Amino acid sequence: MSTFVVLGASGTVGSELARGLEAAGHVVRRTTSRTPAAGQVHLDLVSGRGIDEALRGADGAFLLAPPGFTNQDVLLMPVIDAARRLGVGKLVAMSAMGADANPEAPLRKAELALEASGVAWNVIRPNWFMQNFHTYWLQGIVTQQAIVLPVGDARTSFIDARDIADVGAALLQRSEFNNRAFDLTGGEALTHTEVAALLSEALERPIRFEDVTPETMRPLLLSAGLPADYAEFLLVILSFLKAGYAERITDAVPSILNRAPRTFVDYARDYREAYPQSATR
Template identity: 30%
Template sequence: MSTLSAINPSTILILGATGKTGRRVTALLGSAARPASRSSDTKFDWSVPATWEPAVTGTTAVYVVPPDNPAVLAEFVPLAVKAGVTRLVLLSMRGAPDDDPSEAAVKNSGVDWTVLRPTWFMQNFDEDLFAEPVRHGELAVPAGQGLHPFIDVVDIAEVAVVALTEDGHAGKTYELSGAEPLSFAEMLARIVAVTGKPVVYSDVEPDEFAGSLRGLGYPDEIADLVTMLLVRIRTGEEAHLSDGVQRVLGREPRTFADYLGSSSFA
C-alpha cells in the first residue's frame, strides 16, 4: 500500500491551494488533500481568523504558504496544533534568515516541521510577476547579467508532498534550486526560441523597479523585498546551486527546457 493510499481523505490542509505550488501539491495528493483558499470550497483567508478553525479541523498536516504578516501565522499555528495537526510544511524562500519569523512560527510549534527554501520560480515567466511583460515583449528588472538557478514549481510540490506524507523529514530545512544558473537574458532567449515572439530584456535601476511594483498595487514591503531579491541576483549572490531536490527526491531538478516544454509557451 502506498503512503498516499494509506492517508485518510482530506486530512492534509493545503493553504494557498489556488497558487502556483498549492494547486500542484493538491493535485499530487489527490483525495488526501483539503484545498483551502478564499475561492475554494474550503474557505481560508488569513485576514478572516473565523475561517481558520473550520478549515483545519479534522486534518493532521498542513502545507503552509505564509501570509505577508508573520504575526498572523504565529496566531494560526497554535490553533492548528490544538485542532490535532502534527506536521507542518512551510514554503519559505532562499535567503531567509535562520530567525525568520514565519519559519520560527512553525519551528516553535511543538510538532513535526519541515521548511522549504526554494529559489525563484520558473513559472513566474508565464503565470505571475514576469508573465505580462513577457507577453508584451519587454521584461525590465534590476538583475543585470547575474545568474540564478530558477526552480520548476513541480519540483517544489513533489518535495512538499514527500515531507507531508513520509517520515524522516521532521526538523529539516531544505534549500531547493533548479539544475542550472541562468541569466534573465538567457532565459528570455530560450523562451523566444520556443514561441518565436521577441522579448527584450532591460536592466533597470532598483528604485525604478520598486516604483513600478508600487504602481501595480504591491505594498511597499513586498515591492522592496522583491527588488532586494533581484538585486541579489545582479550582484552574483544567488548563482549557487542547492541540493534539496536531490536529497528528497533522489533525482536531479527539472531544467528550464523541461519547464518550457510543459508551460503555456509550448
C-alpha cells in the first residue's frame, strides 16, 4: 500500500484517478484549496500554502494546474521543488497535447522543471476531453441544441477523461515507463459534426454543430465567467484544433493499459444523464 497525493482531486480527471487508486488499495490525499472536508488536505497552488504538508511522507503525486490560470509553471514549480526536497518517489504531471511545441509556453516550462528535478516522473499530454461536451460546451447544447465552437471541420482524437485517469493511476503505480512523456488520444478522430450526430443518437434529440468565428466565441467565454487571459488562451488552442493539430492518434493508451481507448459512443452512452432530458430555447 502506498500513499499518493492527487491535485485537482475533485475535478474531471482527478476524481476518477483518486477512486482508481483507492480501489487498488492505496491511501489517497485529495487536495483542495478550500477548507478541507473529510478525506481532503489543504493545498493552495496560488498562495503556495500547504504544499509541504500535503506531500510529506507521500510515495507519489499527481500534478495538474487548476483551470482558469495561464501561469501553470509558476503554480507547479513549487510543488515539484517540494517533492524533490521531501523525497517523494514519483510525480505524474498532466499537461496538454502540443505543450512541448513551444519551450517558452508555461506548461512546457513546468514539464522541463519536472524532467530536471531528479524525481522519477511521467508527463501525460491528453488531447481534448470528451467530457468537455457536458461541462464547458453544455450551455450551447441546452439553449441552442448546438455545439458552438470556432473549429470548422477539423478532426479531433477526443479522449475520455476516465482513460486519462486510468493512465495516470497506472504510471503512479508502475516504474517501467518512468521518465517518459506520453501524448494521450482516443482511438478515432471525429469532426464536431460527427460528434453532434453521435450525441443526437445517444440523447434521442437533434444536436447540431455551429461553426462560429473567434470574435463570436470570445464574448460567450467571457459571459461564462472566464478571465480574459484564459479566454484568449482557449481561443488560441481552439485555433490549433481548427488547423488540424488535434487529429493525430497515438498508441499511448493501449500500450500502457493493454486495452483500447473508450470510444465517443461509450462516452455518450455512459454520460447520457449528464445532459438535461429536454433542451429549451
